Amino acid sequence: MNTRKFKDVVAQKIMFLLCIFVVSLAFLIIFGLYHRSMPILAEKNLKDILFSAIWHPAQGQFGLAGFIVGTLWVIGIATILAVPLSILTATYLSEYSHRRIREYIKPIIDLLAGISPVIYGVWGVVAIVPFVRDYLMPFLSEKMPFFPFASDNYTGFAAITGGIVLAVMICPLMISIIGEVIRNVPFEAREASLALGATRWQTVKYVVFKKSWPGIIAAIILGLSRAFGETIAVLMVAGCALNFFPKSIFDPAYPLPALIANTYGEMMSIPLYDAAVLLAAFILLIVSILFNIVGWGILLRIERSQS
Amino acid sequence: MECKTHISVRDLSVFYGGAQVLNNISIDIPDKKLTAIIGPSGCGKTTLLKSLNRIIDLQDGVRVSGQVFVDGEDIYDPKVEVTHLRKKMGLLLQRPQILPMSIYENVVYGPRIHGVRNKKKLDGLVQCYLKVSGLWNEVKDRLHSPATRLSIGQQQRLCLARGLAVEPEVILGDEPTSALDPISAERIEQRLLELKSQYTVVLVTHNLRQAKRLADYVIFLYLGNLIEHGPTEQILKNPKYVKTQNYINGEFIEELTIDKELNLKATVCPDNFAKAKLALEELKHGQVLKIVVDYEVAVNEVPKAMEFEGHKVLEIKRINQKDWEILIQKRNGVYTI
Numbered sequence: 106m107n108t109r110k111f112k113d114v115v116a117q118k119i120m121f122l123l124c125i126f127v128v129s130l131a132f133l134i135i136f137g138l139y140h141r142s143m144p145i146l147a148e149k150n151l152k153d154i155l156f157s158a159i160w161h162p163a164q165g166q167f168g169l170a171g172f173i174v175g176t177l178w179v180i181g182i183a184t185i186l187a188v189p190l191s192i193l194t195a196t197y198l199s200e201y202s203h204r205r206i207r208e209y210i211k212p213i214i215d216l217l218a219g220i221s222p223v224i225y226g227v228w229g230v231v232a233i234v235p236f237v238r239d240y241l242m243p244f245l246s247e248k249m250p251f252f253p254f255a256s257d258n259y260t261g262f263a264a265i266t267g268g269i270v271l272a273v274m275i276c277p278l279m280i281s282i283i284g285e286v287i288r289n290v291p292f293e294a295r296e297a298s299l300a301l302g303a304t305r306w307q308t309v310k311y312v313v314f315k316k317s318w319p320g321i322i323a324a325i326i327l328g329l330s331r332a333f334g335e336t337i338a339v340l341m342v343a344g345c346a347l348n349f350f351p352k353s354i355f356d357p358a359y360p361l362p363a364l365i366a367n368t369y370g371e372m373m374s375i376p377l378y379d380a381a382v383l384l385a386a387f388i389l390l391i392v393s394i395l396f397n398i399v400g401w402g403i404l405l406r407i408e409r410s411q412s
Numbered sequence: 413m414e415c416k417t418h419i420s421v422r423d424l425s426v427f428y429g430g431a432q433v434l435n436n437i438s439i440d441i442p443d444k445k446l447t448a449i450i451g452p453s454g455c456g457k458t459t460l461l462k463s464l465n466r467i468i469d470l471q472d473g474v475r476v477s478g479q480v481f482v483d484g485e486d487i488y489d490p491k492v493e494v495t496h497l498r499k500k501m502g503l504l505l506q507r508p509q510i511l512p513m514s515i516y517e518n519v520v521y522g523p524r525i526h527g528v529r530n531k532k533k534l535d536g537l538v539q540c541y542l543k544v545s546g547l548w549n550e551v552k553d554r555l556h557s558p559a560t561r562l563s564i565g566q567q568q569r570l571c572l573a574r575g576l577a578v579e580p581e582v583i584l585g586d587e588p589t590s591a592l593d594p595i596s597a598e599r600i601e602q603r604l605l606e607l608k609s610q611y612t613v614v615l616v617t618h619n620l621r622q623a624k625r626l627a628d629y630v631i632f633l634y635l636g637n638l639i640e641h642g643p644t645e646q647i648l649k650n651p652k653y654v655k656t657q658n659y660i661n662g663e664f665i666e667e668l669t670i671d672k673e674l675n676l677k678a679t680v681c682p683d684n685f686a687k688a689k690l691a692l693e694e695l696k697h698g699q700v701l702k703i704v705v706d707y708e709v710a711v712n713e714v715p716k717a718m719e720f721e722g723h724k725v726l727e728i729k730r731i732n733q734k735d736w737e738i739l740i741q742k743r744n745g746v747y748t749i
Contacts, residue, residue, distance in 0.1 A: 203472075204472045204473075291509070292470070293505055293507065293509045294509050294511070294512075295470070296467055296470065296503070296505065296509065297503070297505065297509035297511065297571070297574075298511065298521070299467065299470065299498065300465060300467055300498055300501070300502075300503035300575075301498065301499070301502075301521065301522040301525065301574065301575070301578050302495040302496065302497075302498040302499035302522065302525065302526060302578060303495070303521075303522075303525045304495055304525075307525050311511070311513075311521070311525075312511055312512065315511075315512045315513070316512050
């Protein structure tokens with residue numbers, strides 16, 4: 106065998122091994138988390154952990170409910186803000202704007218996706234926290250002192266602050282996927298509607314959205330799966346109060362990723378502490394994998410049905 | 413309909429980016445007649461058609477100059493309400509575009525967006541226009557099932573009903589039969605012939621035989637220029653200009669000499685293929701075989717099989733209630749005219 110051929114074979118083998126290594130990382134992480142979080146599941150009931158809100162590691166109490174509800178608040182608020190914003194922006198860019206304008210605006214939106222999360226965190230602390238503290242919270246909490254608004258947290262570090270920051274962070278991804286999905290609706294479908302004398306808005310409402318809603322749902326799910334994992338920006342603005350069960354959008358929330366980032370590595374001498382935090386990580390991982398599978402599944406299906 | 417439609421095009425030029433697609437077209441389109449726009453591909457037939465209802469505006473980078481008067485009003489005037497203009501014109505596209513809703517909803521889509529809310533009136537419209545387009549008997553029991561389940565020919569007739577439901581004055585067709593099988597195409601042609609007494613119909617077609625069968629008036633375009641227009645007989649039989657003559661002679665033979673006739677009535681599918689194929693083998697290149705079939709599947713499948721063999725199907729025509737005539741020109745292998 107000559108050297109040329111030998112090098113080729115070696116290069117191929119090495120690249121194959123590296124490829125296998127990368128793929129196996131995914132499984133190693135899932136398995137590792139599962140394995141390390143086993144000890145707490147062996148001692149405690151999963152239901153007790155998920156539905157208890159008391160987090161006292163020193164006393165052996167590892168209730169995750171407060172963190173899970175905190176995550177849901179932040180994500181829920183982010184969704185409510187980001188979904189209409191993304192759908193309408195994407196619709197404007199695909200349906201109304203001139204192609205030139207789209208070519209200029211798209212890169213700016215994509216730029217938002219590339220900004221480091223910590224910068225969003227700083228922006229949240231500098232801009233959104235005072236806005237919530239000085240305007241939004243006094244206004245809504247006083248005008249509507251009932252369920253999702255009533256709160257006595259006047260710091261501005263709250264679930265809604267995290268939600269606003271998160272909404273801005275997941276928007277670019279959702280805008281770009283939704284835009285793609287909308288542009289995939291055949292031009293002739295719009296033509297058919299417009300030729301009957303429909304306005305653009307009627308066409309968008311009755312034809313374009315109707316043809317593209319599975320893709321829009323997929324985009325929302327993918328945006329959410331990113332929101333689930335987002336840590337640092339939310340940690341900086343959401344308040345992160347321990348042993349606090351958030352009952353209002355103005356209460357501080359302590360989402361799961363923030364819990365993991367804040368506590369893992371400290372006070373490891375406490376029994377089961379390590380396992381409890383890793384269980385939280387495992388739950389987070391499973392949820393975001395599920396969301397990804399569902400989201401990409403829908404998009405793949407649409408792609409296949411169109412080709 | 414008593415209101416008078418009048419479409420006149422004056423010095424219409426259309427540009428896509430830098431390229432000029434239509435060059436100073438001026439023409440009056442006759443009322444309550446079927447006008448066919450013919451010409452080689454890429455000559456601007458569709459562009460001319462689509463500039464009549466301003467659907468052309470949707471293309472990126474289109475520039476239009478000149479005027480199109482519909483009912484005496486210049487439709488390219490910025491003050492014109494484009495939705496009102498489009499309501500006056502039903503559009504049939506090459507491939508039927510079904511809206512993602514039920515059959516019923518497809519028909520009432522137009523009236524609804526123009527503000528008709530009365531359920532009884534909408535029901536009436538659906539029944540009326542599905543009957544006009546010849547679809548009523550096939551779908552009356554499943555009006556609320558999704559329109560995508562219809563065959564492509566039925567979808568095109570549904571598109572026709574949908575276009576008529578907004579009560580237009582003009583019907584525009586952009587090769588509306590080219591994606592359909594012969595039987596469905598024939599049905600659409602029948603509808604258009606019936607409708608031309610009440611509507612002004614403008615049809616883009618690349619099929620001269622279709623133009624001959626349907627049209628009263630023919631417009632010939634060549635590379636964006638209007639070469640010739642006039643009554644069908646005159647244009648197809650005695651064209652004045654060389655370009656028209658060349659196109660018509662290249663595309664279509666006025667008096668076909670039929671070199672062989674074959675009666676395939678009451679013959680089922682694999683048989684009629686084989687017989688037609690054998691008959692063609694005896695012919696020389698360019699000669700024409702006429703076959704007569706009376707079996708619906710054969711009408712669709714025999715021409716397809718013959719085209720697959722490399723021959724050219726010149727015409728598929730219904731001759732009476734049951735029988736269809738198919739003209740096939742023999743082609744030898746890769747050698748084509």
